[in-house]
Amino acid sequence: xxxxxxVTVEINxxxxxxxxxxxxxxxxxxxxxxGSSVLIPFGKGNRLIHGYVVDFTDIPEIDPSKIKKIYSIKxxxxxxxxxxxxxxxxxxxxxxxxxxxxxKTVMPVKESVRPMVEKTIRLLLSAEELEEKIxxxxxxxxxxxxxxLLALKEDREIPQRIALDRLSITAATVKSMVxxxxxxxxxxxxxxxxxxxxxxxxxxxxxxxxxxxAVKRFVEDFSTGKRGTYLLHGITGSGKTExxxxxxxxxxxxxxxxxxxxxxxxxxxxxxxxxxxxxGDVVALVNSKMSKGxxxxxxxxxxxxxxxxxxxxxxxxxxxxxxxGLIIIDEEHEHAYKSENVPRYHAREVAIxxxxxxxxxxxxxxxxxxxxxxxxxxxxxxxxxxxxxRAVENSRLPEVEVIDLxxxxxxxxxxxxxxxxxxxxxxxxxxxxxxxxxxxxxxxSGFISCRSCGKSIKCDHCDVSMTMHRDGKMRCHxxxxxxxxxxxxxSCGSRYIAGFGTGTEKVEQLVQNAFxxxxxxxxxxxxxxxxxSHEAILSAFSQHEADILVGTQMIVKGHDxxxxxxxxxxxxxxxxxAQDYTAASTTFNLLTQAAGRAGRxxxxxxxxxxxxxxxxxxxxxxxxxxxxxxxxxxxxYRKMLHYPPFYKMLTIxxxxxxxxxxxxRIQELALIAKRIVEANRxxxxxxxxxxxxxxKVKDVYRKVIxxxxxxxxxxxxxxxxxxxxxxxxxxxxxxxxxxxx
Ligand code: ADP
Ligand code: ZN
Ligand code: ZN
Numbered sequence: 001x002x003x004x005x006x007v008t009v010e011i012n013x014x015x016x017x018x019x020x021x022x023x024x025x026x027x028x029x030x031x032x033x034x035g036s037s038v039l040i041p042f043g044k045g046n047r048l049i050h051g052y053v054v055d056f057t058d059i060p061e062i063d064p065s066k067i068k069k070i071y072s073i074k075x076x077x078x079x080x081x082x083x084x085x086x087x088x089x090x091x092x093x094x095x096x097x098x099x100x101x102x103x104k105t106v107m108p109v110k111e112s113v114r115p116m117v118e119k120t121i122r123l124l125l126s127a128e129e130l131e132e133k134i135x136x137x138x139x140x141x142x143x144x145x146x147x148x149l150l151a152l153k154e155d156r157e158i159p160q161r162i163a164l165d166r167l168s169i170t171a172a173t174v175k176s177m178v179x180x181x182x183x184x185x186x187x188x189x190x191x192x193x194x195x196x197x198x199x200x201x202x203x204x205x206x207x208x209x210x211x212x213x214a215v216k217r218f219v220e221d222f223s224t225g226k227r228g229t230y231l232l233h234g235i236t237g238s239g240k241t242e243x244x245x246x247x248x249x250x251x252x253x254x255x256x257x258x259x260x261x262x263x264x265x266x267x268x269x270x271x272x273x274x275x276x277x278x279x280g281d282v283v284a285l286v287n288s289k290m291s292k293g294x295x296x297x298x299x300x301x302x303x304x305x306x307x308x309x310x311x312x313x314x315x316x317x318x319x320x321x322x323x324x325g326l327i328i329i330d331e332e333h334e335h336a337y338k339s340e341n342v343p344r345y346h347a348r349e350v351a352i353x354x355x356x357x358x359x360x361x362x363x364x365x366x367x368x369x370x371x372x373x374x375x376x377x378x379x380x381x382x383x384x385x386x387x388x389x390r391a392v393e394n395s396r397l398p399e400v401e402v403i404d405l406x407x408x409x410x411x412x413x414x415x416x417x418x419x420x421x422x423x424x425x426x427x428x429x430x431x432x433x434x435x436x437x438x439x440x441x442x443x444x445s446g447f448i449s450c451r452s453c454g455k456s457i458k459c460d461h462c463d464v465s466m467t468m469h470r471d472g473k474m475r476c477h478x479x480x481x482x483x484x485x486x487x488x489x490x491s492c493g494s495r496y497i498a499g500f501g502t503g504t505e506k507v508e509q510l511v512q513n514a515f516x517x518x519x520x521x522x523x524x525x526x527x528x529x530x531x532x533s534h535e536a537i538l539s540a541f542s543q544h545e546a547d548i549l550v551g552t553q554m555i556v557k558g559h560d561x562x563x564x565x566x567x568x569x570x571x572x573x574x575x576x577x578a579q580d581y582t583a584a585s586t587t588f589n590l591l592t593q594a595a596g597r598a599g600r601x602x603x604x605x606x607x608x609x610x611x612x613x614x615x616x617x618x619x620x621x622x623x624x625x626x627x628x629x630x631x632x633x634x635x636x637y638r639k640m641l642h643y644p645p646f647y648k649m650l651t652i653x654x655x656x657x658x659x660x661x662x663x664x665r666i667q668e669l670a671l672i673a674k675r676i677v678e679a680n681r682x683x684x685x686x687x688x689x690x691x692x693x694x695x696k697v698k699d700v701y702r703k704v705i706x707x708x709x710x711x712x713x714x715x716x717x718x719x720x721x722x723x724x725x726x727x728x729x730x731x732x733x734x735x736x737x738x739x740x741x
Contacts, residue, residue: 002030002056005070007040009051017191019054021061023069034099035089037082039071052085054099079305080322083357087318090353092389094716095343095737096723102343106318118281119160120186121174123152133182144173152183154271160185162276162285166269168535207246211239214385221252221383222325222361229352230387231332231377232365236596239391240365241271244328245278247363252282256325256360257308261347263336264288264313265554268538279309286312312345314339317354324358327351332364332369332373333589333741344737345622348373367596368589368627370741371634372645398567398598398605400623404614405571416510421568421608425548429518433603434541435548436555437511438594439504439570440587448485451539452494457486463696468503477525478630479698481660507570508550515548523551546579556594565605567598572611572619580693581643582741584618588630591622598700642685648712648737650719652705653692656732659701663689665728666703672725673707673718682714700733 004020016079024032024039032038042049048071048375060067061267072720078086088102095102097637104660125133130153137146148166151158164168168376207215217232248258262271267287276283284298295315301307310319314337317327329337329351337347350363355362364373364382377384390397403418413419428435448468449456461478466474468485475482488495504524510542511520521541528534534554541549542561549555572591580586593611598605611619639646652669656660666689677684684710692702709715729732 003058004047004056004060004067005032005053006057007038007051007070009040009042009049010031010055015088016350020051021057021067022054023064023067025069028073029664031075032070032084033089034092035086036715037074037085039079041068041071052082054103057624062654067407076355080320083354084318084320086357087350087354088135091343091345091350093720094349095345095738096734097343098717103343105339105343118698121148121152121158121160121163122184122186123156123182124184125182143536143540144169146543147176147405148694149182150271150539150543151273154482155277155548156206158273160277162269162272163525165285165287165289166267166272166535168265169540181431189670205556207242207243208389208391209238209386209704210312210389211243211246214243215250217383217385218247218361218363219250222247222254222693225449227355227361229355229362229364229376229381229382231373232363232387233369233374233377234365234367234387235390235397236367236593237390237392237625238720240330240367240387242391243385243387244330244363244365245275247326248279251310251325252279254325256323257302257319257321258326258328259316259319259321259324259351260309260311260328260330261314261316261337261351262311263328263334265284265336265534267311267313269535270560275311276311281356282306282308284310284319286310286316288313288315301508308537317347317350321358324355324360326361326363327355328363330365332366333370333585337449342735346740347726349738349740366540368585368592371585371631371638372740374627374631375635375645385575396604398595398607398626400595400607400609400625402614402619403608405610405612415514416507416570417514417568418608418610421610422514424608425515425568426516426568428566429515429547431565432547433565434561435566435568436561436564436594437507437548437550437568437570438556439550439552440509440572440590448497449493449499450489450494453489453492455489455491457490457497457509460700461696463694466738469505482548484617504550504552511550517547519546520548520550523549523555527550553590556590556597561597564597564605567594567605567607569594569607569609572622573608573613575618580642581638581739584616584634584637585630588618588622588634591619592625592627595622595625623725642708642710643740644739647685647708647710648715649705650715651735651737651739652707652722653735654703654732654736655700655735656729657700658731661729662703662732665732666705667721669726672706673705673722676718676721680714682709682718683711684709684714684718 004021005024007022032053035051036057038051038053039048040051070548074082084106088099088106091097091105092099092102126396130149134146134149137149139159148163148169151163160174164171174185179183186503213389214232221228232240232243244260253256264287284301286298299320302310311314315544329348332348337346351362352485373382376382401420403420405418425435448466450479458465459479459481461479461481462475462476466483467492468474472485473482474485486497487499489497504522508520508522511518521537523537527537534547540546544563569591572587595607598607609619609623613619617633618630621633638644642686643649654666670689672684673686677686689703689705692704707715707718
């Protein structure tokens with residue numbers, strides 16, 4: 001029990017270092033935590049003011065007799081600010097970071113920006129003129145203008161922010177189109193209410209039986225004041241988004257606010273506009289490319305009550321809504337919901353804590369839920385809502401065929417396309433339909449190896465294989481360093497060096513050679529590193545500027561291309577070999593999502609999964625589009641090998657340029673942990689220490705130690721005690737990770 005608390009009275013994180021020490025009265029010991037909102041006597045007159053606890057200590061900063069006592073602690077009816085403070089306090093303790101780091105994540109930066117006027121772009125052209133201009137831009141290849149015109153063809157008015165941001169249109173393009181008299185930009189904001197939009201009859205989807213049942217279940221709970229976590233499991237194209245929108249409508253009609261998390265990569269113009277069309281101006285948007293000022297601006301709109309729906313990636317979770325009613329997490333299985341920076345929080349966990357503080361509910365949605373969440377739903381901890389059918393009439397699930405690549409080879413086919421896939425590609429090209437070819441590259445890269453000694457060429461700074469590029473160079477995808485491909489093997493001197501496996505770039509080339517008549521687009525890390533290029537490729541493909549889109553997992557997320565009737569997965573197995581207990585579910589998710597891209601329009605789709613392991617259950621189940629069956633297999637494996645959800649798992653990683661030092665220190669950590677566990681007779685398995693799965697990145701070595709326990713509390717306490725017991729050189733970076741999937 002610490003004697004003193006450091007209290008901040010200013011929630012502006014440039015001022016966070018200016019804290020004041022207060023004594024914790026005995027009766028409040030045990031109740032007070034980081035983030036607690038407290039009343040404190042302040043200044044000469046001892047005026048009672050509000051403050052937040054950010055730290056604890058036993059060391060007085062001034063004469064102890066001069067330290068005042070905390071007056072009281074507030075626990076009910078917390079303001080948004082207090083809620084976010086509590087959340088930061090929880091994150092500090094659970095994820096193991098400093099309070100400052102937690103607060104910086106949770107609190108928006110207050111910057112003096114002029115509030116942005118919400119402008120609207122309005123089309124001035126008649127339908128006929130519009131077609132003319134579209135043809136003109138097509139001919140002149142003015143793609144940005146074309147993108148905006150096509151969007152305006154759908155909606156005659158578009159919020160400028162959404163157009164600039166999600167369509168990657170520059171202010172200059174808008175200006176030039178204004179000058180040409182094609183569009184006008186209205187500064188005055190029109191509050192378009194959801195009601196008026198519905199009266200215009202623009203929203204005409206009638207929910208089907210399954211969707212209605214899901215909505216009903218949520219709404220009944222919500223209106224009787226029951227709050228909780230829901231898992232909406234719906235196959236791809238089953239109409240989950242429509243369910244969200246119906247639920248949102250109910251929540252905002254009740255005067256509450258909603259946060260919708262969508263992974264950045266699926267946060268396309270189409271997705272955002274779907275919400276905008278239904279709810280109008282009350283929709284606000286944040287994304288990771290925004291400047292701090294822009295983001296603060298959007299958060300301010302939320303705080304002032306101008307927006308009641310916030311859409312965005314992970315960080316939207318911290319929108320300062322004062323009357324939050326619901327948090328939706330779409331594609332909840334996505335890895336992007338886990339933060340790569342300290343605090344290494346998972347949006348799902350934080351959402352549930354924030355919802356509890358705010359008296360809100362959480363809806364998690366996915367076609368391939370995380371195993372742990374589905375388990376919790378099965379156990380009754382979450383409410384399970386299910387959509388088993390595709391929403392659009394006549395849209396059937398695609399027909400999936402698994403092709404055994406070993407057989408192809410036996411039959412003399414050395415190409416990367418099986419005979420069946422080639423046949424279907426030719427068929428679709430003839431019918432002028434579109435094709436997506438997906439290369440599973442997770443945990444794999446088109447690496448270069450020696451055929452004589454079998455060694456692959458690694459980056460000098462990282463423990464990863466270099467990737468081959470067309471220009472005779474190879475590149476490290478971790479640190480970006482480049483080198484020419486050597487003529488002889490650095491290990492044995494052999495001249496037989498070759499690129500192994502196939503990168504997207506190579507596939508693009510092979511596709512072009514095999515089908516010279518086809519237009520091919522490629523989407524991967526290399527082609528999307530420039531701002532806006534991601535949107536540009538997607539929009540080009542959706543306008544049928546190309547017949548075939550080749551890409552990595554980027555192309556399988558949430559996009560809806562009605563003309564795609566064939567999806568080919570070139571090598572399904574690569575992610576199966578990742579050294580991680582989630583390898584099977586990662587593979588199943590990728591394949592299921594990829595298959596879900598086919599046949600979204602009127603034509604039924606085909607999916608070809610090429611693999612060397614056709615009997616592995618992630619592949620069999622993905623081909624059958626059978627999540628429950630996959631779950632039955634996977635949950636047994638998790639149970640048998642003591643993985644989540646049965647065991648809670650913590651990874652502690654040490655990183656330093658000094659390999660000897662971290663080796664030494666992590667051994668110490670292991671010893672201390674063992675002693676604590678034995679002294680308390682806890683059920684905790686300790687694995688390692690060992691090298692990280694990638695043992696070196698940018699010349700920084702990584703060592704890890706894993707802890708598993710079927711008693712989560714033991715593990716959480718162990719982590720806290722380790723944090724206190726271990727003090728190490730500042731040249732070592734420590735990372736705590738809860739493994740939750
Ligand atoms: P998901 O989010 O589950 O992939 P969406 O909500 O995007 O599915 O729906 C897929 C498609 O089906 C969309 O084009 C959507 O407009 C349409 N849709 C959804 N529900 C219905 C419905 N009840 N009636 C007709 N079309 C629907
Ligand atoms: Zn060699
Ligand atoms: Zn490197």
